[in-house]
Amino acid sequence: MRLSIEVTSMNEIKLLYKPNNEPISIAVLVSGTGTNLVALYEEQKRLERLGEKNYGRVDVVFTNVPNCKGAERAKEFGIPVVSLSSKSFFDILQKNPDNNEAREFYDAAAITLIEEVCKPDLVVLAGYRRRLGSIFISRYENRILNIYPGDITKTYLVRGVEAPIQALRTGENTIKCTVFLAREEERFGPAIIQSNQISLEGLKEEDIKEIEEKIRKEGEWIIYPFVVHHLIAKGRVGIDLEDNIYIDGTRMPNGGYQFKNSYLATD
Numbered sequence: 001m002r003l004s005i006e007v008t009s010m011n012e013i014k015l016l017y018k019p020n021n022e023p024i025s026i027a028v029l030v031s032g033t034g035t036n037l038v039a040l041y042e043e044q045k046r047l048e049r050l051g052e053k054n055y056g057r058v059d060v061v062f063t064n065v066p067n068c069k070g071a072e073r074a075k076e077f078g079i080p081v082v083s084l085s086s087k088s089f090f091d092i093l094q095k096n097p098d099n100n101e102a103r104e105f106y107d108a109a110a111i112t113l114i115e116e117v118c119k120p121d122l123v124v125l126a127g128y129r130r131r132l133g134s135i136f137i138s139r140y141e142n143r144i145l146n147i148y149p150g151d152i153t154k155t156y157l158v159r160g161v162e163a164p165i166q167a168l169r170t171g172e173n174t175i176k177c178t179v180f181l182a183r184e185e186e187r188f189g190p191a192i193i194q195s196n197q198i199s200l201e202g203l204k205e206e207d208i209k210e211i212e213e214k215i216r217k218e219g220e221w222i223i224y225p226f227v228v229h230h231l232i233a234k235g236r237v238g239i240d241l242e243d244n245i246y247i248d249g250t251r252m253p254n255g256g257y258q259f260k261n262s263y264l265a266t267d
């Protein structure tokens, strides 16, 4: 009898999304102002006008804060919005919103509401202020993106202090923002892309609002649409079993793809 042994390479690269002739279906989760949702949607519209095939289409917006600005913007755009107030949900259950068992109930309900509208290929967290539990993370394995207004490769990062404040305290005069894959246990999963360096020159801790706005404008509103519409939707992003990220088959450094200048004219 011959034994056959199947060898699976540790470096097998799996695409986060394999394009077909349809746009990739996206669910965006928001809790606040939703400016990143607007940036994603505007690029979607621009690509639709150009007659592109492989781009992202926001099919549903989910919010845990009904009537937040982001949800209102989505409604104005005509995007279906589903909401489930996390405040009411946990009040009714008489559980702490950080209770892990109750988190799974909440997430299961959220998935149900989302999937009554569409079966998303990609979930984009855009200022969603709840930690996702295991049901959510495993249902959309390697398909949940989040954005952080700082460089997630830095070792000085601690929870509870805004990233730019930590950068200033460390003496940095620039900062990058990062898009990464959400994970259950780790705070940040693998980084897919980072923005250009954004200058912090002349800015102080008390300018935090101004700095956050600057990071959104010079970083987030550029790299989030780029990674969704121009990288993932086009099937350019892969991951191996050791969580290394690949773009067009090339292994990326720790911080992911380092964004350079304007992509719109050339990419």
Ligand code: GRF
Binding pocket: 030, 032, 033, 034, 035, 036, 037, 070, 126, 127, 128, 147, 148, 149, 212, 216, 220
């Ligand atoms: C962003 O600055 C992002 O870094 C953080 O939440 C903020 C969301 O902003 N995760 P908005 O709601 O998209 O305006």
